[in-house]
Amino acid sequence: xxxxxxLQTQPAxxxxxxxxxxxGTGDTKVTVLRGIDLDIYLGEMLLLVGESGGGKTTLLxxxxxxxxxxxxxxxxxxxxxxxxxAGKRTTFRxxxxxxxxxxxxxxxxxxxxxxxxxxxxxxxxxxSAALRRARAxxxxxxxxxxxxxxxxxxxxxxxxxxxxxxxxxxxxxxLICDEPTAALDGPNGQKIMELLREVGRAPxxxxxxxxxxxxxxxxxxxxxxxxxxRIVSIEAITREGTx
Amino acid sequence: MNYVALKMLFGDRAxxxxxxxxxxxxxxxxxxxGSIFWGLMIWSQSSVSNLNxxxxxxxxxxxxxxxxxxIADTAVDRVRSVPGVEWAVPLYKGLLxxxxxxxxxxxxxxxxxxSSTLIxxxxxxxxxxxxxxxxPDAVVLDxxxxxxxxxxxxxxxxxxxxxxxxxxxxVAIAKTQKSFTNIPVVYTTYERAIRYIPRERRTLSYVxxxxxxxxxxxxxxxxxxxxxxxGAFTAEEFxxxxxxxxxxxxxxxxxxxxxxxxxxxxxxxxxxxxxxLFTVENLRQFGALKAMGASTFTLARMILLQAFTVGxxxxxxxxxxxxxxxxxxxxxxxxxxxxxxxxLLLVLVALLAICTFSALISIIKLARLEPAIVFR
Numbered sequence: 001x002x003x004x005x006x007l008q009t010q011p012a013x014x015x016x017x018x019x020x021x022x023x024g025t026g027d028t029k030v031t032v033l034r035g036i037d038l039d040i041y042l043g044e045m046l047l048l049v050g051e052s053g054g055g056k057t058t059l060l061x062x063x064x065x066x067x068x069x070x071x072x073x074x075x076x077x078x079x080x081x082x083x084x085x086a087g088k089r090t091t092f093r094x095x096x097x098x099x100x101x102x103x104x105x106x107x108x109x110x111x112x113x114x115x116x117x118x119x120x121x122x123x124x125x126x127x128s129a130a131l132r133r134a135r136a137x138x139x140x141x142x143x144x145x146x147x148x149x150x151x152x153x154x155x156x157x158x159x160x161x162x163x164x165x166x167x168x169x170x171x172x173x174x175l176i177c178d179e180p181t182a183a184l185d186g187p188n189g190q191k192i193m194e195l196l197r198e199v200g201r202a203p204x205x206x207x208x209x210x211x212x213x214x215x216x217x218x219x220x221x222x223x224x225x226x227x228x229x230r231i232v233s234i235e236a237i238t239r240e241g242t243x
Numbered sequence: 244m245n246y247v248a249l250k251m252l253f254g255d256r257a258x259x260x261x262x263x264x265x266x267x268x269x270x271x272x273x274x275x276x277g278s279i280f281w282g283l284m285i286w287s288q289s290s291v292s293n294l295n296x297x298x299x300x301x302x303x304x305x306x307x308x309x310x311x312x313x314i315a316d317t318a319v320d321r322v323r324s325v326p327g328v329e330w331a332v333p334l335y336k337g338l339l340x341x342x343x344x345x346x347x348x349x350x351x352x353x354x355x356x357x358s359s360t361l362i363x364x365x366x367x368x369x370x371x372x373x374x375x376x377x378x379p380d381a382v383v384l385d386x387x388x389x390x391x392x393x394x395x396x397x398x399x400x401x402x403x404x405x406x407x408x409x410x411x412x413x414v415a416i417a418k419t420q421k422s423f424t425n426i427p428v429v430y431t432t433y434e435r436a437i438r439y440i441p442r443e444r445r446t447l448s449y450v451x452x453x454x455x456x457x458x459x460x461x462x463x464x465x466x467x468x469x470x471x472x473x474g475a476f477t478a479e480e481f482x483x484x485x486x487x488x489x490x491x492x493x494x495x496x497x498x499x500x501x502x503x504x505x506x507x508x509x510x511x512x513x514x515x516x517x518x519x520l521f522t523v524e525n526l527r528q529f530g531a532l533k534a535m536g537a538s539t540f541t542l543a544r545m546i547l548l549q550a551f552t553v554g555x556x557x558x559x560x561x562x563x564x565x566x567x568x569x570x571x572x573x574x575x576x577x578x579x580x581x582x583x584x585x586x587l588l589l590v591l592v593a594l595l596a597i598c599t600f601s602a603l604i605s606i607i608k609l610a611r612l613e614p615a616i617v618f619r
Binding site for chain 1: 530531532535615618
């Protein structure tokens with residue numbers, strides 16, 4: 001498996017070993033992940049690609065600690081996530097992770113700024129401080145002038161930018177993105193990926209993106225191909241294309 | 244997160260209004276029906292409250308105030324002889340027919356008060372002077388008699404009618420609490436009441452009494468019962484005895500109770516279902532909050548806040564509407580409407596039960612919610 005040379009010297013931020021996950025029982029049992037081993041490093045943007053039903057989203061949920069696995073170990077930033085009780089896992093997730101969803105999942109009754117402030121409010125930061133930071137984050141994603149807009153009054157691209165701002169506002173060390181460009185047209189998808197690379201990628205953060213969209217593959221640092229519950233290849237990506 | 248919870252609640256205006264309407268309707272129905280029910284109960288014992296005396300003595304087997312069981316005339320002196328009794332006076336109470344000069348007949352309740360003290364007289368007189376009842380053939384009517392017997396053009400001061408072929412002349416109109424049966428009340432002296440009624444061996448309906456200052460009323464009623472063998476009740480006891488009889492014998496309690504229960508069930512069903520739908524429709528958003536680090540406890544607190552906010556708003560609006568209804572109906576005297584703090588407290592408890600139930604089914608749903616739903 002191919003790792004970028006500059007990353008191989010540091011310990012993995014996310015370390016997956018022997019991950020197995022099945023759904024259903026008896027005759028209807030389907031094994032979705034069949035022994036996944038994967039390291040993800042700080043400072044890199046990893047793309048998880050592969051055919052539908054290959055287990056990408058399940059693996060992403062497992063990395064995020066929102067889905068219990070049947071076997072294996074998940075270490076995130078040195079914490080054995082698979083051994084943590086649910087409550088502690090929730091707290092850990094709130095403090096260290098940011099999420100970007102295919103359907104944005106913005107709260108329709110909240111303005112853009114209020115939506116961005118939600119992760120901070122969950123961390124019990126005061127509303128005024130949370131909103132101040134949320135507006136600053138919206139400025140960074142180019143939506144400073146839309147802070148008081150409701151999601152329904154924003155375009156799909158703008159909504160995803162709000163979602164990016166929300167994912168980054170608590171400065172997470174692990175950014176988890178599920179098909180961030182799937183609900184957007186081509187140009188908007190490109191812009192979102194440019195933004196993710198510009199503001200999302202940081203030396204002390206790793207970004208994991210599940211995607212089908214081959215037009216955005218070149219934004220990643222590495223690409224892991226997941227097929228039938230197994231990682232069949234991991235390739236480093238040069239800015240001109242895959243290595 | 245309270246801020247987020249409230250914005251989510253108020254943001255879905257249609258659902259919020261539906262929830263509010265459901266709870267408001269439930270509260271209004273329960274308060275309105277409960278207040279009318281209690282008003283009717285108060286009316287049912289108005290014969291006790293209108294006379295405003297502390298102790299009632301009569302046949303021990305009596306069931307309620309309007310079911311008169313005459314006792315011997317000597318009972319007055321026997322009660323007076325009980326230690327702790329300050330005074331005791333006779334009272335006549337019975338049904339009679341009044342014949343008006345225009346030929347109309349009306350059933351009336353004849354109340355005969357002891358003439359030297361007029362103990363048991365209504366506290367407020369609307370027209371004339373109550374003391375004029377001491378004049379020959381004089382009677383005093385309550386204001387409901389004016390209404391029932393033909394209105395103010397037919398019944399006024401100076402109007403003459405017959406009671407058992409004997410003359411009765413109206414000298415005053417008194418203000419009283421309406422009774423459950425709404426039979427007009429005619430007040431006169433005890434002696435004249437006895438003259439109006441057909442001859443009977445026993446004519447004394449009640450002995451009204453008062454305990455001496457410093458002697459507990461309950462103690463005196465106990466002594467009266469022990470020493471005379473008669474039934475002796477405090478006004479409060481007699482009132483409750485009457486209410487109990489009405490509840491047991493008229494089915495009114497079941498009738499109103501059913502309506503109140505329906506209000507509770509309908510309120511719970513509407514609120515529960517709407518709130519559950521509200522949660523289900525926001526499931527992805529709640530899932531996203533869970534993924535972002537919100538604990539089940541935080542989400543439960545948000546749901547409870549939403550439920551109690553809409554519940555308490557509905558409580559206020561429902562009580563307001565019921566009170567406005569009561570104000571207009573009670574003012575005209577057409578319907579009894581007595582809103583007590585006990586009823587309002589009971590409704591609040593019922594409402595909190597509805598809100599808790601509604602919130603709980605949503606919380607159970609959220610507790611079982613896998614945050615992974617946001618990736619599907």
